[in-house]
Amino acid sequence: MSGALAGETALVTGAASGIGRAIALALAREGAEVVLADRHSAAETADAIRASGGDTWECPVDVGDEAAVLRLFETLRQRRNRLDILVNNAGILIEKPLLETSASDFDRLMAVNLRGTFLVGREALRMMVAGSGGRVINVASELAYLGRANASVYCASKGGVLSMTRSWAREFAPDIRVNALAPGPTETPMLTGGSTSPETLAKEGDNPLGRIGRPEEIAAAAVFLAGPASSFMTGQCVSPNGGAAMF
Numbered sequence: 001m002s003g004a005l006a007g008e009t010a011l012v013t014g015a016a017s018g019i020g021r022a023i024a025l026a027l028a029r030e031g032a033e034v035v036l037a038d039r040h041s042a043a044e045t046a047d048a049i050r051a052s053g054g055d056t057w058e059c060p061v062d063v064g065d066e067a068a069v070l071r072l073f074e075t076l077r078q079r080r081n082r083l084d085i086l087v088n089n090a091g092i093l094i095e096k097p098l099l100e101t102s103a104s105d106f107d108r109l110m111a112v113n114l115r116g117t118f119l120v121g122r123e124a125l126r127m128m129v130a131g132s133g134g135r136v137i138n139v140a141s142e143l144a145y146l147g148r149a150n151a152s153v154y155c156a157s158k159g160g161v162l163s164m165t166r167s168w169a170r171e172f173a174p175d176i177r178v179n180a181l182a183p184g185p186t187e188t189p190m191l192t193g194g195s196t197s198p199e200t201l202a203k204e205g206d207n208p209l210g211r212i213g214r215p216e217e218i219a220a221a222a223v224f225l226a227g228p229a230s231s232f233m234t235g236q237c238v239s240p241n242g243g244a245a246m247f
């Protein structure tokens with residue numbers, strides 16, 4: 001396919017659902033070959049990409065499992081030996097009052113959101129350094145800035161993602177650009193649990209634009225960060241959030 005990313009290979013974690021699925025579709029529309037990495041089947045995403053003429057393949061992984069992440073990159077080396085774009089998107093949310101949050105809840109959440117971002121990011125950056133550079137996009141959350149009652153561990157994990165983003169941006173400049181996305185509430189299974197009740201939509205959409213986001217609106221920001229239009233940006237956080245947090 002032609003497009004700003006034609007000839008490039010992109011890896012998207014958490015590509016089976018929600019924001020990751022939308023980002024994978026959008027990168028493929030720009031011409032990138034997209035590797036779909038999820039702990040669940042991403043076959044539906046793959047079918048949608050192929051149906052619109054895009055190029056894709058699946059590589060199942062649990063991003064918190066170091067051996068599985070190393071296997072993913074071994075497969076990538078054997079099949080392509082190049083990586084231009086990483087979207088570190090896989091994440092989970094555990095909402096509980098702090099006083100009911102166990103150490104295993106903390107470990108389970110950090111294993112995906114922070115350790116997973118670290119493991120996949122480290123291996124992707126290793127490949128990009130050995131190749132001809134690249135772009136990394138880490139998916140954080142507006143909650144890293146705002147905080148949220150009953151979600152402090154999630155918020156802390158996303159604060160860690162933002163902090164790693166800035167350090168990686170400094171460590172790997174100028175050949176590799178590393179930026180973050182901090183979406184506001186977005187209509188995905190993580191937010192709605194499959195039910196978009198008017199109460200949920202009204203509560204989550206309490207921002208100047210008066211609504212929650214669509215996955216495609218977050219994907220548009222990812223395409224911007226992945227492509228040449230953001231060539232003078234690194235270490236930044238782009239925040240499609242309806243204006244809930246302003247910087």
Ligand SMILES: NC(=O)c1ccc[n+]([C@@H]2O[C@H](COP(=O)([O-])OP(=O)(O)OC[C@H]3O[C@@H](n4cnc5c(N)ncnc54)[C@H](O)[C@@H]3O)[C@@H](O)[C@H]2O)c1
Nearest residue numbers: 014016017018019038039062063090091141185186188190
């Ligand atoms: N939806 C929102 O309102 C919102 C807002 C801000 C940030 N985010 C962030 O956006 C990202 C995507 O969230 P979403 O809303 O699309 O959620 P989602 O639940 O729809 O999708 C998450 C995907 O990640 C995958 N995943 C989970 N754990 C994994 C693991 N260990 N290894 C590999 N894959 C794994 C899931 O299988 C799923 O396909 C997350 O990092 C989330 O924290 C979401």
